[in-house]
Every structure is written in structure tokens, then in C-alpha cells.
Amino acid sequence: MLSVVIPCYxxxxxxxxxxxxxxxxxxxxxxxxxxxxxxxxxxxxxWGMIEEFHRRDPRWKGxxxxxxxxxxxAVGAGLEHARGDAVAVLDxxxxxxxxxxxxxxxxxxxxxxxVYGIRTQRPEGWLxxxxxxxxxxxxxxxxxxxxxxxxxxxxxxxxRVVEALRAFPEQHPFWRGLRCWTGFRHxxxxxxxxxxxxxxxxYTLRKLFKLATDGILCLSQTPLKAIGWFGALxxxxxxxxxxxxxxxxxxxxxxxxxxxxxxxxGSVQLLSLGVLGQYLGRVYDEVRRRPRWVIAATVGVxxxxxxMPRRLAG
Numbered sequence: 001m002l003s004v005v006i007p008c009y010x011x012x013x014x015x016x017x018x019x020x021x022x023x024x025x026x027x028x029x030x031x032x033x034x035x036x037x038x039x040x041x042x043x044x045x046x047w048g049m050i051e052e053f054h055r056r057d058p059r060w061k062g063x064x065x066x067x068x069x070x071x072x073x074a075v076g077a078g079l080e081h082a083r084g085d086a087v088a089v090l091d092x093x094x095x096x097x098x099x100x101x102x103x104x105x106x107x108x109x110x111x112x113x114x115v116y117g118i119r120t121q122r123p124e125g126w127l128x129x130x131x132x133x134x135x136x137x138x139x140x141x142x143x144x145x146x147x148x149x150x151x152x153x154x155x156x157x158x159x160r161v162v163e164a165l166r167a168f169p170e171q172h173p174f175w176r177g178l179r180c181w182t183g184f185r186h187x188x189x190x191x192x193x194x195x196x197x198x199x200x201x202x203y204t205l206r207k208l209f210k211l212a213t214d215g216i217l218c219l220s221q222t223p224l225k226a227i228g229w230f231g232a233l234x235x236x237x238x239x240x241x242x243x244x245x246x247x248x249x250x251x252x253x254x255x256x257x258x259x260x261x262x263x264x265x266g267s268v269q270l271l272s273l274g275v276l277g278q279y280l281g282r283v284y285d286e287v288r289r290r291p292r293w294v295i296a297a298t299v300g301v302x303x304x305x306x307x308m309p310r311r312l313a314g
Contacts, residue, residue, distance in 0.1 A: 001032040001034065002029055002031045002033045002085070002086050002087075002105065003033070003034050003035075003082035003086070003087045003088070004034070004035045004036065004089075004098075004101065005038065005075060005078030005079060005082055005087060005088070005089050005090070006035065006036065006037050006078070006090050006091070007038045007071055007075055007091065008037055008038060008039050008040060008046050008092045009039075009046070009071070009074070010042045010043060010044050011044075011093070012042075012044040012045040012046050012049060014093060014094060015037075015053075017094065018092055018094060019056075021098060022035060025098045025099055028102050029101070029102060031105070033084070034059050034061055034082075034084065035060045036081060037050045037060065037061070038062075038063045038065065038074040038077050038078045039062060039063065039064045040068050040071065040074040041065050041066065041067040041068035050064075050299065051299050058300060061299060061300030061301050062297075062299040062300065062301070063081060063301055064297040065077065065295060065296065066294040066295065067294070069293045069294075070210075071211070072172075072174065073173075073292055074293075075089055075153060075175055076165075076173055076292060076293065077295065079162055079165055079175075080166055082162065086105065086156055086158060086159065087156070087159070087162045088101050088156040088157075089153050089154060089155055089156075089157075090154060091154065095193050095194050096193065097194065100117060100154075100191055101156060103189055104117075104155070104189065105156060108156055108158065111185065113157065113185045113186070114158070114161055114179055114184055115186075115187050115188075115189060116151045116188050117152070117188070117189055117190075117191050118151050118189065118191070119150045119151070119191065119193045120150070133149075133150070135212045137149065139212075139219070142216060142222035143177075143219040143220040143222070145177060145180050145181050145219055147176075148186075151176060151188060152176060155179065158184070160184065161179060161182055164182045165178060170218065170286070171285040171290070171292060172214045172218060172282055173214075174211075174219065178218070181219065217279060223275045223279075224275065224279065226275075227271070227272040227275050227276075230271075230272075231272060234264065
């Protein structure tokens, strides 16, 4: 069986196209299949449409989260309930073509454990494209995990990889990075990303920044190491400036230089505390051991009301 996990948030305008397009593509797969639509606390008719899809075709199933827990949590809820020997992850906006799943399935049958899409072109403006490219390059250089550039959550994974991801109890998962961390055999397929088929993007700049932060802090300790080096270099620079002024400079120049040095060092300390606070906050989230999402309703899926991390479900 092939499972396709599709997180949804306020996607009522595009869901009819999703149903028609994927239903047509699924005929080419030559396998039993199921579609898991995860409603991430939508405020429109998304959940009602998911229920209607299930009535029309029982292979279309749904999970409704009790509130908006975020895209990565919705993906995790789908992976937790997917039953397929292979599991694909696809966004509901259809910017990633579902037709490519057919080729991913073929590569999986050839022996690849993870087949991911590589975005060669994007429809966004130049600023977003620059930020995306910069993020992936920074992330790749800050971690020891081999990460492909310009590859998002759009992928197909073997059951072994899914089971490995389900065992991760992290509160802030970054699935595209964690699937690389697991190892196994990976392969990429280049494609041109299209614009949204309908509706508005729900990924605001704030959510994109949070995703980027989660990605770096999930996979790397480089920010912690960087503040140590930055602090040492700052101290050397301040001493190199203050010492000559103290010996040969005027009193006014020395006072001004010392004031700017104090402001500079204070800024460095606040920056360092901010980085430490990000890591400490994530440690706090892990220690509280709260469920990563809460399920309010399901259709076609056997599930309890609360989906707990695997280490707690016991």
C-alpha cells in the first residue's frame, strides 16, 4: 500500500482540485493506496470537505487536529497514522506536482528508501527565493548531516524510514532534516515548482522564520559554538582598541571609546543570551513531555482523541 499524507490549513478553495487531480494520478500507481488529509485546525470548510471525500471514496481519510499545531506537527500526525509500505508527503496547495509521486514510487521499487523532490525553480519573488537559498546553504554548512539543497517535505519514504521518524519524540521536529539524519539510501528528482492552484498561502513570514529556526536548532549546535568564538574575537578587538587609547589617547577620546566598547560588549552578551534562550526553551519543551498534537476527530482512521509521542503511548 502507498499512503499519501497531506497537511491542510484553510484549504477549502483548493481541496476539490486536490481530490480530482490525485484521484486521477492514483490510477497510474498500480498499488493499493490511501490518502490521509490532516486538518491542522482550519477555520473554514476544510474538515467538512474531507468528510465528504471519505463518503465518496473510503480510501480518502482524515484527521482533524484540535487546533492549529503547525505544519510539521500535521505532517507528524499523518506519519503516525499512515499504514503504507511507502509513505509520500505532499502539500495541499499542489505546488509540488502529485504526478511526480509516480516516478518516486518507481525509484522506491528500484531500492531507494527516500526519494525527494529538488526544486529547480520557484514561483515566489526574488526576496523569498534569496531567503530560501540562503537558509539551505547556511543549514548545510552548520550541520554534519548530509542535506540536499532546495529539497522540502515533498518526498516518498520507505516504511523503515517512517518507523524511524515515528520513534523521534521531539517537540519541534524538522522532518526534511530528520529523514536525512536517519540515513538509508536517498535519491532526488528535480522539478519546477508551480504556483498555488487556488487560495492564499498560509505560511506567513513569521512561520517561515520559525521553520528556519527549528531546522537549524534541530540539527546543529553551531550557533552555540559561534557565540563562543564571536565573544573571544570581540574581547580581543575591544582590548586592542581600548589599550592604545588608554595609553596615548585624550581623556575624552578614551571615555568615548570605552562607552562604545561597553555598548558593543553588552550587545554581544544579549545576542548570546538570545541564542542560549532558544536552546533552553526547547529543552523546557522536551522536559514537559506534552503531546505534540491533539486529535479532535477522525474519519476512516482508528485513533484515540490524543496522539501522544511514541515514548509515552507505551
